[in-house]
Amino acid sequence: MWYVILISIYLISSGLIVITVLLHGARPSKTLAWVLAIFTVPVGGILLYLLLGRNRRKNKLLKLKKQAFLNLPQPTAYHMDSLKGEYQKLMKLVYKNSFFPPTVNNRLHLLKDGKTTFEAIFSALENAEEQIHLQYYIFEEGELADRLLVLFQEKIAKGVKIRMIYDGIGSFSLSKAYREKLLAVGVEVYPFLPFKFGRFLSSLNYRNHRKIIVVDGKLAFTGGINISDKYLKGDLSLGNWHDMHLKIQGEAASHLNTIFAMDWYLVSQKMIDPLVVAKAEITETDKTLVQIVSGGPDDDFPSLEQAYFTIINKATDYLFITNPYIIPGQAIMQALQTTARSGVDVRLMVSEKVDSIIVGWCVRSYFESMLKSGIKIYLFPEGFLHSKIIVSDDAVSTIGTANLDDRSFEQNYEVNAIIYDREFARLLRNDFLKDSNISRMLSYQEYVSRPWMEKLKEGFGKVFSSVL
Template identity: 40%
Template sequence: MLEFLKEIWHYTPGTITILYFVTVVFIAVLIVLENRNPIKTISWVLVLITLPVLGIIIYLFFGQEYRKKKMFSKKGLYYLEKLRKQTQNQLRRLPQNEHLFEEKTLSKKHLINLMLANSNALLTDNNQVTILKDGQETFPAIFQAIQNAKHHIHLEYYIIENDKLGNQLKDLLVQKAGQGIEIRFIYDDVGSWQLPKKYIRELSEAGVKIDCFMRVRFPMLTSRVNYRNHRKIVVIDGEIGFTGGLNIADRYMNGTKLLGKWRDTHLMVRGSAATSLQIVFMADWYFVSKEILKGEAYFRELPQGEGKLMQVVSSGPDSDWESIGQAYFSAIASAKERVFIATPYLIPTPDIIYGMKTVALGGVDIRVLLPEKCDAFFPKWGTDSYIEELLEAGVKIYHYKPGFTHSKVIVADGIFSSVGTANLDFRSLETNFEVNALVYDEETASSLENYFYQDFNSSEQLILSQWQQRDKWRKAMESFARILSPML
């Protein structure tokens, strides 16, 4: 018997090696057959080959592709079908309505057309827009709108923390629930993983309907770790909406000792754009709760008006197209005069970086505002890996010095503006659930550009010859981060 066991043990290592090799090859073939971005495909295959065992574990957590698989059924969501019919009608009539656009707006008609076609982003023209440049402006405005709510409050956040700001929000919601106001609250299970059960229980016991987005439990559903709801949405009574870069945590108001002041951008909208944000929320609410919200209180009619021209565009693994990524690419590649970009992480898809370099070489004034200090070292290294080639093409890059810039803003040609939740990186553009507000308006673009100029004046412009002198070990880390960035 002993000799038999020894014989088995003698062949076990070789058998395990063969099984592991077969598993790696099988997974690699599956990745190739999914027809992903070639860069992502190569990156995943390299991880499987170079990281024995760990590579398979990482793939199971982060690597499975769900974009072309519908993550949840939208059957029964009548307002989405109604929205689709309205946008298709707009798409058909757009060529006949060009006379309604100002000359500058007409230059971005291709963007309007694109958003109608790829994400049913309804074009509305009766909107008021208020730019909120940081937490000091954003949270008082949100809390005041919540305080004035008459019928319902809808909130959706990636991060909620049990700190001073988080508890201020909780207390206000408890108060409003006590007044009979309907409150629905979505939080992301990964982004808010530190949120204690007591916090959630207190809201629930007060009458707030609160649920998490894609709960993660190991080992089941591990692939869902990689598909997170990064949206920040607040809608009050279907009339006022908020979206942008700020989550619910003290650092978004006061910054941190390590990073300094937190520079971020949010929008407050009134009008039909708030209804568009409401539609995004209602679809997400159906996903987490299976409750279909009906009635004019939630889905208001969309009248024409004399306000700002806007589209609200959402994207995620359940979308047919990478809508926000296409918006970014189109805005950058079609720019004629200037493009200003603010993003905390610059890890762009190949088409976007190609577009940035092309327009810069063509004489367009393209500027990118990045944080000098970052809240995560890996995205920082990945971002830095793209800087040299952009500088070589003539892109102007600035490091924000007073603190951490977390804004996700693009302004093009003094008429197009995008403010929302999507960073200029692979995760936001290909993996996460995101939402952005697109505004076609000179006044809004001018105001955002003025904030850019203020930020540029508080930043250091990077010089190519100086940037090339950075340490070799740092260049090596950048290269390593660049390879892995498309996967994470």
């Protein structure tokens, strides 16, 4: 009798979940896949759907609207005038999705690799006068973490307020002892969706992948670099880690601070009183137009995917992309191929070494069709390339945390800076060309002739493309 009850419960649960899938499914192909999984994989199909399949855009993690509790910036007449430029559609798109208008009073410094980045970060932190905000996907113990702890203690003794967010899964190795040291010196610290059995299925797949530091509300850092000694020392399997970061002084820094404040409210239910920030001393030559774009699984639209899609389609001369995880969905893949087929010089650079075997197979599973459409692919051979950069037409570029995959577009909280500046674009273009000179360029004929076992591995990896 008991098994009849269990079967009845299972069938009712399956039916309710199928109704949910049909009502809130994102794409027909995914909807069909989940319906088949639920009915063909007993129990496991339901668990996989609860863990990986739910549409967060319909069931918001953050219940309160952004504007309702943070008074997000409204574009002034000055900002709206900026929206009339060559990339006005992109600017308006980003503003409607993320609520951040483009800002012009900014000074940018491009920071390549760990040594340069952390020298700049520690210099900025040492000069903090009122507050320091940090949030990282990966915060690992080691020399960098120890240096930060000592610096935090010194700054708090001088009256500086320090708040820190770390991702509960990305920083899973962060020990209780270190967290207690942070609290002991006076750092306010919270995890983002930590691992808890009671909400394991509802939160495990949704991570905060942002890397942000804001000092005194007017100087900020963002990009691909986490707090980890591997950015200084490398690691045994991959060697040196190569990455790009961005230092921003000016108005755009306050928008990164707003993003931190929203995430802070999410993890702590506490509001941050805004600082009265004096305008940074920016010279005429440093008035760089920057727009911050943020995205997460509780937003109405995939803002990072739409921004990338627009940049790709807007390209007329060249489009250079550096990213370790290029696992494009149908829209991004179509945009890349259409742009390349229309005569634009489209080049992708990925790391030859991979930090995950299955992810590596998945990334390479798209190479053949990309090469066939005329996209040039370069494999960077030295260490592990982790940068997330797009630059196009000596006019627009973006640096940030978002990869070209469904995880960054649909499941992670991400942030990028879009820079509308020709000099900065040329700087990134030249860096790409320099790295391409030491990289291996794939040819279509070479790639289609790869062993069938490699094709089989790639096919296996591609099956997991929507959840990697």
